[in-house]
Amino acid sequence: MSTIYNFNAGPAILPASVLERAQHELRDYQRCGMSILEMSHRSPEYEAINAEAAERLKRLLGVGNEYHVLFLQGGASLQFAMLPLNFLPPGASADYLITGAWAEKAYEEALRVGQAREAASTAANGYRSVPSQADIALDPHAAYVHITSNETIQGIQWHTWPDVGDRPLVADMSSDILSRPLETQRFALIYAGAQKNLGPAGVTVVVIRDSFLQSASSNLPTMLRYATHVKNRSLYNTPPVFAVYMVNLVLGWIEEQGGLAAIAERNQRKAATLYQVIDTSGGFYRGHAERDHRSLMNVTFRLPDEALEKRFVTEASARGMVGLAGHRSVGGIRASIYNAMDQEGCDALAEFMIDFMRRNG
Structure with a gap:
């Protein structure tokens, strides 16, 4: 097989050693006589994968039981709506910092759910930068502040996090999660589609602080409540089993790199x-x-x-x-x-x- 350098934005390149291990285990996962693709998500083998992936992610992010790790479906695009549905109550408002195409999409979806404010935008300069602290006008009572940590289309990235005071800070980190050390404690919630830095398409990772979760709405359809998935350890319905398995292997690879x-x-x-x-x-x-x-x-x-x-x-x-x-x-x-x-x-x-x-x- 000739060498191909894969510069696709996503689904994106995966570590060669991860692909080789998945190939080796595909027909017979750990001598179970069947593929991980065939196993029940209630089996002890898959539950062990699910738990190990969650613990590995917490370890890499430097957090403990004050945060929950979820493996959900629907991509980051579902999170654009699921976030305000859970945390933007009637009469409240959320602040969005608009730095590119994906931040725009998150903001537009929040407007469909409730009141959202454009607290800063760099659209005027063609999204060539993130806003300076002086250009951010936050609502003192914002339910949360949303940022997109890295914009894949424009190629801009937050290198210093904005100061949002005691407001909950939320980030779409789909394209740069685990690419650098992270002050995770500064964030109330992080979400990321896996298909860039974490694994294949099909699973979205959500990391949520327990104290923030306590403020979530309970008046939602069951599947749209973060609390449902926390209570059931991401196993309320059939999860994307193979995608989570691959995420677990990639997390192990990151640990091996140092x-x-x-x-x-x-x-x-x-x-x-x-x-x-x-x-x-x-x-x-x-x-x-x-x-x-x-x-x-x-x-x-x-x-x-x-x-x-x-x-x-x-x-x-x-x-x-x-x-x-x-x-x-x-x-x-x-x-x-x-x-x-x-x-x-x-x-x-x-x-x-x-x-x-x-x-x-």
């Missing part, structure tokens, strides 16, 4: 490799995000014209580098370099970028 501090160092080095080429290209490559707000997960940039961008994507693909076309809404180039992308892949892309510029600049 945890979040080691992963962060690796990610910073990878991103620096690509941003260095952009910054020294004399304007041939133009990064979208302002330097202080650049994503370490999604490197977004433009070339002098769209024809060159199409040629760039075509030639890169021919060299085994796939998934580099920017999101259809903005165009350009996007290299997604999540945890499982290794330095070798970033070096290969950087070398191609330099060669392409030499031939077309």
Whole structure:
């Protein structure tokens, strides 16, 4: 099998060792005589996987029993609605910090449920940065404050968390969860679709502080209540068994790499490799995000014209580098370099970028 460097934004690259282990265990999981895909979610084998994944995630995040870990379905898009349904009571309001396409979607969905405020937005500068603290106007009585920690489409990332006082801070971390050490205690709730840094598509991780959970509405359909899933340890209905199994393997892989501090160092080095080429290209490559707000997960940039961008994507693909076309809404180039992308892949892309510029600049 030839080497392919997978720069897709999601579903995204997974660690090779994780895929190999899943392949090895696929037909016969731990000598049970059947595949994990066939097992009951009530079996002791799956319940052990579910519990181990939750404990591994808590360990990596540095939290204990004051937080609950849930494995849900519906993607982050369901969380856009499930969050306000649980925590935005009638007469209250929630604050949203709008930093890109995904933050917009979360805000728009909250407006369908109740009162939501745009407490800050960087739309005016084309979503090239996150708002400064001075530009954030918070409601002193906000039910919660919502941020999107990393915007995959625009390639911007929060590197310093906003000060929200004693208001509950909530984050969509779908595209950068476990990519760096996290002050988890600052957050009342974190949610993340798994298909970028945690595993395959099909499961969404929610990490929720118990004290925040106590304020959730109980007047909701059973499946839309976080309390239902906490009480049943994510086993109220049939969970996405194989996806959770894969998340557990990826969490184990992160621990083997040295945890979040080691992963962060690796990610910073990878991103620096690509941003260095952009910054020294004399304007041939133009990064979208302002330097202080650049994503370490999604490197977004433009070339002098769209024809060159199409040629760039075509030639890169021919060299085994796939998934580099920017999101259809903005165009350009996007290299997604999540945890499982290794330095070798970033070096290969950087070398191609330099060669392409030499031939077309």
